[in-house]
Amino acid sequence: MNDKTQDKPERSSRGLLAVCLCWLAVIAVLYVLSSGPVAMMEANGHIIYGSRMHTFLSIVYFPLWWAYMHTALRKPLGFYWHLWASILY
Secondary structure (H helix, E strand, O other): OOOOOOOOOOOOHHHHHHHHHHHHHHHHHHHHHHHHHHHHHHHOOOOOOOOHHHHHHHHHOHHHHHHHHHOOOHHHHHHHHHHHOOOOO
C-alpha cells in the first residue's frame, strides 16, 4: 500500500445548492414551455374536453392558468400561448 494521501477537493454544500437551483430553474422553464404544445393540442381537438387526459392536464397546468388569470404574467403567458394556439388566446 502507498502511504501517500491524495488531496481531493472537498465538495462544498454551496456548489451542491447551486447545482440543485440550476436544475430547478431548468425544470420550471421546461414546465412553462411545455404548456404551449398542450394548448395547441387542445385547440386542435386532440385533447377532448372532459376526458381523463384533459382532467390530468388541467390539474398539472392549473398553477400556470392561475398565474395567467391573477398575476402580471397574463400578457407574457397569453402571448406565448397565442403563438401555439391563436384560436384560444
